[in-house]
Amino acid sequence: MVKIGNLELGEFPLLLAPMEDVSDPPFRAVCKQNGADLMYTEFISSEGLIRDAAKSVQKLDIFEYERPIGIQIFGNEIESMREAAAIAAAAGPDILDINYGCPVHKVACKGAGAGILLDIDKMVSMTAEIVKAVNIPVTVKTRLGWSHDTIRIVEVAERLQDVGIQAISIHARTRQQMYKGEADWSYLNKVKENPRLHIPVFGNGDIDSPQKAAEYRRKYNVDGMMIGRASIGYPWIFDEIKHFFKTGEQLPAPDLSERIAVTKKHLDFSVKWKGEKLGILEMRRHYTNYFRGMPNFKTYRTRMVTKESYEEVAAILEEVKEVFADHQFS
Numbered sequence: 001m002v003k004i005g006n007l008e009l010g011e012f013p014l015l016l017a018p019m020e021d022v023s024d025p026p027f028r029a030v031c032k033q034n035g036a037d038l039m040y041t042e043f044i045s046s047e048g049l050i051r052d053a054a055k056s057v058q059k060l061d062i063f064e065y066e067r068p069i070g071i072q073i074f075g076n077e078i079e080s081m082r083e084a085a086a087i088a089a090a091a092g093p094d095i096l097d098i099n100y101g102c103p104v105h106k107v108a109c110k111g112a113g114a115g116i117l118l119d120i121d122k123m124v125s126m127t128a129e130i131v132k133a134v135n136i137p138v139t140v141k142t143r144l145g146w147s148h149d150t151i152r153i154v155e156v157a158e159r160l161q162d163v164g165i166q167a168i169s170i171h172a173r174t175r176q177q178m179y180k181g182e183a184d185w186s187y188l189n190k191v192k193e194n195p196r197l198h199i200p201v202f203g204n205g206d207i208d209s210p211q212k213a214a215e216y217r218r219k220y221n222v223d224g225m226m227i228g229r230a231s232i233g234y235p236w237i238f239d240e241i242k243h244f245f246k247t248g249e250q251l252p253a254p255d256l257s258e259r260i261a262v263t264k265k266h267l268d269f270s271v272k273w274k275g276e277k278l279g280i281l282e283m284r285r286h287y288t289n290y291f292r293g294m295p296n297f298k299t300y301r302t303r304m305v306t307k308e309s310y311e312e313v314a315a316i317l318e319e320v321k322e323v324f325a326d327h328q329f330s
């Protein structure tokens with residue numbers, strides 16, 4: 001049984017990765033319904049939280065049915081991160097997660113996200129302060145290192161454990177790689193082989209099928225896996241992986257009515273939670289994946305992404321339901 005503090009997460013939990021502008025409450029609702037064992041919010045700026053910026057504060061919204069849920073924060077100032085951690089913890093999550101992995105220039109080059117991998121002493125001090133500031137488990141999400149030549153993930157995991165984190169998720173790329181090349185999970189083996197390390201280690205990077213999940217589970221000895229991009233427009237990935245672990249068999253692909261139902265639930269929640277304009281806009285990235293494999297869907301997608309009202313998009317979804325009623329997904 002994998003545990004983070006008192007949270008029991010089953011034998012091999014599947015985590016929904018934090019993803020900016022993706023892993024918001026509407027998306028989390030459909031991932032939860034399809035088997036995600038632990039979910040994280042998208043990252044939230046510590047400076048935004050301290051300044052009470054509406055955009056940051058809205059990201060603290062969590063719901064009872066989402067538990068266990070972690071809130072993720074990022075920043076480069078220890079004091080701001082301490083304060084932000086306390087604000088985030090007051091929103092009532094089960095876990096507080098620290099982002100030490102974001103590679104984007106405006107974050108990493110200010111020393112936040114993956115930028116802190118250039119100053120591991122500061123990373124350890126910041127983590128220690130955050131652990132002291134909250135009374136819920138603190139977890140960390142990070143990358144292998146800043147660059148291939150500076151990978152010190154085995155030491156990093158142990159030092160962060162020693163200042164009190166209760167689990168670590170590792171995206172098996174360096175900051176320099178951004179999203180290029182393949183994630184190199186062999187480093188996860190090295191982290192797990194450290195006899196001093198006893199916290200759960202979750203592997204992350206490139207899991208996009210039940211077969212790959214099973215192969216990586218076998219090869220890399222991790223305690224669970226975190227899934228990001230493969231869940232976008234395909235939240236069924238969580239239950240498909242679980243089913244494959246249990247039976248060695250692939251679940252049938254979700255049929256059209258299931259896809260419409262999930263898309264509709266996602267859309268309805270987006271509009272309710274973000275307002276019509278933003279809700280419609282941010283749904284656009286999901287349609288291709290929800291209906292992947294359907295020939296000639298593109299014309300419907302093009303129409304969906306140019307409409308601005310909920311009624312128009314919902315009407316096209318109804319049309320899709322009729323036009324493609326006989327389509328078999330494989």
Ligand SMILES: Cc1cc2nc3c(=O)[nH]c(=O)nc-3n(C[C@H](O)[C@H](O)[C@H](O)COP(=O)(O)O)c2cc1C
Pocket residue numbers: 017018019020021022041042043072099101102141171204205206207226227228229230
């Ligand atoms: C659109 C997008 C937004 C992301 N935002 C975050 C974030 O807010 N916090 C974070 O720790 N990682 C973020 N990531 C990284 C993912 O959590 C994950 O580490 C990465 O996508 C690799 O996993 P995957 O191959 O399963 O997608 C983001 C990734 C994507 C694609």
